[in-house]
Structures are given as C-alpha cells and as structure tokens.
Amino acid sequence: MTTYKLLAVDVDGTLLRRDGSIHHEDLRAIRRLQAAGVPVSIATGRLYSGTRDVARQIGVIGPIACVDGSHIVHTGGDAHLYSRTIFGADATLLRSVIERHAMACFLFAQDSIVHDASGAPHVHYVRTWSSAIAEVERVLSHPYWEHDHGLLALVAIGTERQITAAVEEIRSELGHVAFVVSFPVARDPRASIFAMLVRAAGPTKGTAIAWLAEHHGCSPADVVVVGDWLNDVPMFEVAGRSFAMGQAPESVKQAATDHLEADGSLGGGIAEAIRRAFGH
Template sequence: MNATAPRHRILAVDLDGTLLKDDRTVAPEDLAAIREARAAGVYVTIVTGRIASGALPTAREVGIDTPIVCADGAQLVQPATGELIARKSLPGKATRAALTVFSDRRLTPFVLTHEAIHARRGAESLAPWVIGWSPELRLHAPEELAWPELRDVAIVLGIGNRDVAGNALDELGQSLPPSAGAVAFPMGSDEVWGVRVQARGCTKSAGLSALAARLGVRRTDVAYVGDWYNDISAFAWAGRSFAMGHAPQDVKRHANEVLRATSESGGGVAEVVHRWL
C-alpha cells in the first residue's frame, strides 16, 4: 500500500501590525501558535515591507527558519544566516532618475539597499518615518555618498508633503524606465507622504508565490494574514486570507475572513492557526 504524501502548507504573516503589536512585541499566544504550526509541519514565514535587516531580528526571535519575504517581494532571505537567496534590485538608471526627481521636487531621499537605509546628514529629523523599514540607518556627508554607486538598491524613498509627493509621482511616471514603478502613500499622517520607487513586479504576492514554488507548496495550501494596503496582493493570491481586526475597511474587503484580534491586543496569528489548522 502506498502511503499518502504529506500535505505541505505555508502560513505567511505580515510583520508590523500583525505579528508585531503596536508596542513592537509579539503576543505570547502568537509565539505559541507559531510553534504549534511548525510542530504540525507547516512552513511559517514572514512577508513584510521591511528590508532584511529590519525583519531578521523578529524572525529569529520567534524561531522561524523558513525563508522570509522582505521589501515587498524584492528579497528572499534565509533567517539563520541572513543570506539573500533571491533579490530584485533597482537598475542604476532608475535609481538616478528617482533621486533627480526627488531633488528637483525637494523631497528628502532615502536609499534602501538590501542591508541598510542610506541618507545624507541632515535627514535625521525624518528618521522616525523610515526606521520601520530597518533600524540600520547610515548617514553620509554629501561628499561621501555617491548615490548611483550604491549596490543592490531595493527601494528609493522620497519624503515630503502630500502635494509635493503627488507632483513627484507624476514626474516619475515620465522619467522612470519601464523596469521600475512608483507609488505615493501617507506615512501614518496625511501631512507626511512618501514616494516609493522599486523594481516593477515587486509585490508581496510575487514574493510569496516564489517562496511557495521553492518549497513545492500549492497556492491553495497557503494562508496569509495582514493588515495594510500592501497586503492586498497577497490576500488575492493565497488560498485563504485573513485581515486583522483593525485593518482599514477597504483592506478588509479583499480578505476571505476578518479576525477579532487587533494590533493592540495581539493574537491574530493564534486566531488564524486555530481557524485554519
């Protein structure tokens, strides 16, 4: 008699506002649920907008050993070693075009490589808006920093007010090469906006799809939980999707189910594990 092949599954969780509570801690019940899922043979991973250096500490803290998806799909990283298994970097032409537009429009630029955030000295006042991507913020004197020579650029970010960000986005639509795209978004305040430039095709769904293919897991056997607009593509791709209770209404409507747990209470991952497994 042939034994039935084991069914491989993936539980993919967003980081900020999902696994990490508002106070940047992991709820004990979520940590226990990750252990329970792993004991049941489920691959548990993180799928986040953070770059690798900003996501690895939490992955290691909760014991995740499956590769994690970072920078909204631009990076696939092995937690134990920090090795970049796969990366999708911005071409130098796109990096230069973005920095030119940001300079012309007086947006403060930040360049996120696969390891750290780079900025010119004087940008410290905006640090609270960017360290969510990574605590590794490296400030340079203007003469020390040759922006186009930075390697492995994952994201070029410009920060300013809403009107300036909108104007920059329009200009980027004309100046970026086809290999790159840009989006504008509020950074937790309607007064402070960011414009993000990234290699085209970098989405959480693309990163999660690549990971599933690598692990030999069917799309229908993937569950995803998140809370924000950049999670919508992963909601659509995963076989089963869950939105946190505090997520905006126009994010919730893209998920299969809405959880009771919020980023204040924690427990969203535990709730998913109990519903799904």
C-alpha cells in the first residue's frame, strides 16, 4: 500500500459545508492525520484573507495555496512565499477592456477586494473569496491597477454578450499573460447574468500541489487531494491520489482516481478520503 505524505484539500464544497462550518468527523480525521505526522494543506480559489481563519481552524501551520495557485502564503506569520499577478502594461490593457465593455468589476489585490457602486448588487457573489471587501468611488481609477505587486485576479459581471465579447478580447490581446474563464451567475428571463474570472496565466492548483510537495520534501505522487469543482481538475491530474466529492460534476469525477459518497453540503468527505487513502 502506498504511503502518502501530504493531504491538500479544497475549501468551498469540500472542507466547508454550505453553512460555512466544518463537519466534526472531518475535523477529527484531519487532527488524527496531523498527529500521525502527515502534514495537511489547502488549495483554494479564495484569497488568503478569506482562507487564513479556515486554515487555522484545522491546525494548518505552513504554506497554503490561494487564488488557484497564484498566491502561496505561510499561515505562521502570514509570509508571502509565491505570487503571480497581472501588472504594468498588461494591467492597463485589461482595464481598457473592462471599461470598453462597461461591466461591474471587482479587483483582487493586496489580499483584498475593491469595487464601486456598479458592483454593489453583486457583492454577495464575491464574498466567498474574502470578507476584506471595500467599496470605492470608481474602481477603474483605483491605485491597484498601477500597484507594483499587480492584480491577483479580477471578476467582472455583465450580460452574456458583454462577457463573451470581453473574454474574446482578453484571449486575443492578453492570452500570453492572462487566464480567463466565463460562466453564468444567474439566469433571468429578462437578462442572463454572466461573470468572468481573470488571473495570471500559468499557476493552477496543479502547480500549487507541485510547489507544496517540494516544500514538504516529497513528490506530487505522494500527495492526496480532495476537491469538487473544475478548478480542482489540475490538482487531480498531478496528485498521486485524488478524491472528487459526491456532488462534483461528472467531468470532475472522471478526472479523479476516486469518488466520494459524501456530499459537500453535509460534509464528511475529508474523513472518508483520509480513511480510504491513509487508513486513519
């Protein structure tokens, strides 16, 4: 039986239940694994500010991967270990695309989120990434666009036509430096609401698992991962063993080595994965 050396888990829909709590069985299983000397980490789409308390709740003192691998931070002292952003002329070009298509915009930078009045109706959607959210007078004029550290990510919300046109333009003009994905947020008979997420090209949860494995002195093949969504597929593809939550889409389940019975809304998936992969 393979002896795995690291567990990395997704947060929303995997570690956290729908109400934001952690199932007691998951918490106990994580603590047993840590007591046995196996480190536990996190790979999430959230900002670090939206993940730190969760990590500390399960006793993770070490690096965790945020913004789908674009930002890696050590929870003991909040030291920034790795960051990939969009900055300089590329950020300026991205801003011009957002302005041209007149979409509501949320900037993810400096471990926080800023928006203006146009984004206020959609704040509930981005709140899962972080609670460090501030409304500013005009987001397109905010200093984050020119900040030396650049943008960790951007979320824009608009009609399907606006989002589709902006995605095509970003892929054409910034495809070498920016990753962009679009998806429906809500469907309304009057107007469907769509969103797009933009972040630096290159990092994924897969590259994050490779980074975390090296940090802990092992290879990705020694890592067990648990997730439930499309952004978890890259880490499924590199880890030695991968578990897809019960509610995961079929395409996500197909990318994993194992399927879990547990549903993320109820919890228990982490405990099930630990029992099956580590015997704890």
